[in-house]
Amino acid sequence: MDAGDIVQISYPELGSTGTSLDLAGEIDWFKIQADEGYYELNWQDSMDPESTTQTGDVQVTAYKSDGSKIIGPIDNGMSEGISFTKDSDYIYIKVEGKSSDSTGTYILYLS
Numbered sequence: 001m002d003a004g005d006i007v008q009i010s011y012p013e014l015g016s017t018g019t020s021l022d023l024a025g026e027i028d029w030f031k032i033q034a035d036e037g038y039y040e041l042n043w044q045d046s047m048d049p050e051s052t053t054q055t056g057d058v059q060v061t062a063y064k065s066d067g068s069k070i071i072g073p074i075d076n077g078m079s080e081g082i083s084f085t086k087d088s089d090y091i092y093i094k095v096e097g098k099s100s101d102s103t104g105t106y107i108l109y110l111s
Contacts (some may be wrong), residue, residue, distance in 0.1 A: 020105040021058065021097055030093040032110065034086055035105050042081035042109045043092065059100040065089040 019028060046060055061072030062082050070084045070091070075098045084091070095106065 021095070021103050024097070024101040024103055026097070026103070028095040030108065032086075032091040032093060033089075034110075036086050038083070038085050039091075040081055040083045040111050042111075043095070044107045044109075045104060057102055058095050058104075059093045059098045059106075061096075063092040063094065065092070079085070091109070 021028065041062065042061065043058065043060055057075060059073040059075035060082060061074075062070040062084055063102055064070060064087075071082050071094070072094075093108065095108070097103065
């Protein structure tokens with residue numbers, strides 16, 4: 001992880017945030033600061049739920065501060081998502097295309 005490429009978000013500021021994978025092979029990182037506790041992370045592959053435009057399929061992985069994986073990669077974020085207990089300083093969320101040529105928009109939801 002390159003710290004210069006990580007978006008840091010404090011909960012509950014995250015709530016939901018939308019962004020995109022603009023280039024094939026791009027990876028987005030989010031650093032979440034929140035109180036210890038139980039959280040659920042879901043995502044949607046299109047920022048406009050009314051849109052008929054197909055977007056790239058993303059998959060999400062969550063890591064603890066020490067680099068150990070919490071869960072993932074998972075690609076069905078609206079139906080399954082990621083549930084985890086935060087017990088480290090930060091949670092790092094990695095968002096990447098399901099395939100190497102995936103691009104498109106997505107929204108993350110943290111509750």
